[in-house]
Amino acid sequence: MAGTMAQIIRLGGVDGFAAMLNGALLEIGTRCLWPTAEALRHDAEREGVATSPYVIDTRPVLSRPVIARRAAA
16 A cells, blocks of 8 residues: 555545545544544554554534634734
8 A cells, every 4th residue: 555645534424534545434442433633643553553643533513613714013
């Protein structure tokens, strides 16, 4: 699987993280859902699966945290 990376997805409906690899849900042991992206990356790395640094967030836009930035002077 050279060059293949698992894509991490934040599942808004269950507030957990999963990964897709080659169009299929990634399963490590018996686990398909992790509480954090970091925990998922750790388990995937241990199994030799590379993960994308980006996370697809499926939560509704209004439930995501808002980051306010001050306008440049």
